[in-house]
Amino acid sequence: MDNLIFLDNGATSFPKPEEVYKFMDSFYRNFGVNPGRSGYDLCMETGELVEITRKLLTKIFNGKDPNRLCFSYNSTDALNLIINGLLKEGDHAITTTIEHNSVLRPLYHLYKYNGVEVDYIPFDEKGFIDPDEFPKKFKKNTSLVIVNHASNVIGTIQPVKEIGKYCRKRGIPFAIDSSQSAGKIPIDIEDLNVDIVAFTGHKSLLGPTGIGGLYVREGIEIRQTRAGGTGVRSAVRTHLFEYPYRFEYGTLNTLGVAGLHAGVKWIEEKGLNNIHEKEMKLAAMLRDGLKDLEGVILYCQDDLKDHIGILLFNIDGLEALNTGTILDVDYNIACRTGLHCAPLVHEQLGTDKIHGAVRFGIGPFNTEEHIKTAIRAVKEIAESHRKRKGIR
Numbered sequence: 001m002d003n004l005i006f007l008d009n010g011a012t013s014f015p016k017p018e019e020v021y022k023f024m025d026s027f028y029r030n031f032g033v034n035p036g037r038s039g040y041d042l043c044m045e046t047g048e049l050v051e052i053t054r055k056l057l058t059k060i061f062n063g064k065d066p067n068r069l070c071f072s073y074n075s076t077d078a079l080n081l082i083i084n085g086l087l088k089e090g091d092h093a094i095t096t097t098i099e100h101n102s103v104l105r106p107l108y109h110l111y112k113y114n115g116v117e118v119d120y121i122p123f124d125e126k127g128f129i130d131p132d133e134f135p136k137k138f139k140k141n142t143s144l145v146i147v148n149h150a151s152n153v154i155g156t157i158q159p160v161k162e163i164g165k166y167c168r169k170r171g172i173p174f175a176i177d178s179s180q181s182a183g184k185i186p187i188d189i190e191d192l193n194v195d196i197v198a199f200t201g202h203k204s205l206l207g208p209t210g211i212g213g214l215y216v217r218e219g220i221e222i223r224q225t226r227a228g229g230t231g232v233r234s235a236v237r238t239h240l241f242e243y244p245y246r247f248e249y250g251t252l253n254t255l256g257v258a259g260l261h262a263g264v265k266w267i268e269e270k271g272l273n274n275i276h277e278k279e280m281k282l283a284a285m286l287r288d289g290l291k292d293l294e295g296v297i298l299y300c301q302d303d304l305k306d307h308i309g310i311l312l313f314n315i316d317g318l319e320a321l322n323t324g325t326i327l328d329v330d331y332n333i334a335c336r337t338g339l340h341c342a343p344l345v346h347e348q349l350g351t352d353k354i355h356g357a358v359r360f361g362i363g364p365f366n367t368e369e370h371i372k373t374a375i376r377a378v379k380e381i382a383e384s385h386r387k388r389k390g391i392r
């Protein structure tokens with residue numbers, strides 16, 4: 001791990017701030033009991049951190065009721081709760097080709113096994129969805145519009161405010177997948193006309209794996225699709241309907257909540273905009289360093305306005321997997337290659353036919369030195385590939 005240049009922050013943020021490791025360790029040693037199940041002091045104190053974190057995240061999303069902030073295991077889990085809880089046989093949903101499999105697959109399952117109809121809106125050549133395409137697809141039975149806020153493949157931030165405006169006018173629930181955006185850019189659900197937001201803790205919110213959640217705006221009702229223990233009102237035969245219990249089943253990942261709490265506090269202290277600004281400066285440096293290299297193809301990186309620090313590229317004629325292996329073995333650079341769990345993005349870019357592309361994901365602990373090394377590495381790999389192939 002020594003001297004590793006970690007440019008795989010799109011998959012998960014690494015390392016975490018020191019404060020996250022320390023807080024998790026101390027929390028679990030001192031408060032590692034099951035909250036909400038009993039009345040003794042330690043149990044109450046553990047529960048208090050859960051409620052403080054609910055409030056903290058509700059504030060981040062500009063929600064009104066912390067009880068409507070429910071914890072899940074990750075965004076995949078939250079997205080499944082949303083999609084399966086809002087759609088039933090005969091319904092119609094609208095999504096985009098920029099989605100992650102955590103949206104595409106639950107929707108595909110509903111299409112295949114429950115007859116739910118799904119429309120997919122493609123992105124343009126710059127990587128953005130046109131909001132005006134949504135009303136053209138609205139039907140009487142449209143019960144959900146769900147959109148990836150920031151792409152995990154090409155980094156583009158979608159115009160969710162405009163999409164949400166159309167949905168609100170028609171009274172169609174509008175959900176966003178904030179897996180890549182939460183912790184990187186502000187998400188004000190009131191301003192953005194968003195009804196439901198799914199988030200994951202281990203990416204830009206700088207928490208550990210195994211924690212995520214959803215916030216559901218007042219007035220939006222999602223059916224429960226699971227049932228189990230809640231620790232309260234045990235005699236009730238059905239799963240509790242009220243929030244947050246409606247979407248919380250079994251023992252909470254309190255250690256994850258603690259780490260997430262510390263991650264969010266760290267972001268608050270450093271300033272979300274400062275972190276994003278620094279990351280985008282590095283992203284611009286990386287893009288500028290790669291864009292004129294012979295044999296290097298960049299995807300959707302012309303204008304970094306409305307982007308997060310994710311950059312997709314290929315070395316012409318070299319499999320992405322091989323580029324990734326050389327980056328790892330010869331330069332100690334960690335990146336992500338392949339289809340990035342978003343097959344429709346690659347289908348649209350045409351990179352599915354060449355087994356995907358290489359992704360660099362910038363995080364808060366990357367430095368200019370990291371970026372310079374990454375540019376030099378890609379340059380040398382491209383040159384050596386051209387030499388081997390006898391390309392002048």
Ligand SMILES: Cc1ncc(COP(=O)(O)O)c(C=O)c1O
Pocket residue numbers: 010011074075076077100102148150151152177179180200201202212341
């Ligand atoms: C856009 C997007 N959505 C959903 C997910 C799924 O996140 P998790 O694995 O934490 O559930 C990811 C993770 O890569 C993602 O980038």
